[in-house]
Amino acid sequence: MTTEKHSQLRHELRRDVAERQAGYRMRALKLFPHICARCAREFEGKRLKELTVHHKDFNHDNNPQDGSNWELLCIYCHDDEHAPDSLRSMGDGPVHEDLKKASPIVNPFAGLDGLLGK
Ligand SMILES: [Zn+2]
Numbered sequence: 288m289t290t291e292k293h294s295q296l297r298h299e300l301r302r303d304v305a306e307r308q309a310g311y312r313m314r315a316l317k318l319f320p321h322i323c324a325r326c327a328r329e330f331e332g333k334r335l336k337e338l339t340v341h342h343k344d345f346n347h348d349n350n351p352q353d354g355s356n357w358e359l360l361c362i363y364c365h366d367d368e369h370a371p372d373s374l375r376s377m378g379d380g381p382v383h384e385d386l387k388k389a390s391p392i393v394n395p396f397a398g399l400d401g402l403l404g405k
């Protein structure tokens with residue numbers, strides 16, 4: 288395989304992952320009212336990017352099309368959801384699962400942060 292082809296393949300792979308992640312967010316935003324399920328704040332327009340999709344079972348690969356595993360949470364409540372008090376005292380603060388997942392390949396989702404709202 289030529290280097291050129293290889294990098295093209297890698298590019299496509301990254302795009303697939305990015306599309307999948309952006310895809311379920313779009314779908315969740317269509318399914319649910321744009322309200323944080325915890326603090327009940329409403330998000331619209333530019334602020335919509337502060338609303339993120341939480342996976343109720345914490346499994347990002349579990350994306351039923353009816354949205355039964357999703358919950359819309361604002362970035363603050365979402366951080367909270369992933370940070371039990373026992374972890375929070377460790378200092379570094381919560382690392383969101385989206386970021387953890389993206390990190391093995393030198394953060395290909397740098398530009399995606401805004402899109403994902405995190
Ligand atoms: Zn909230």
Ligand SMILES: [Zn+2]
Pocket residue numbers: 340341342365368369384
């Ligand atoms: Zn979550």
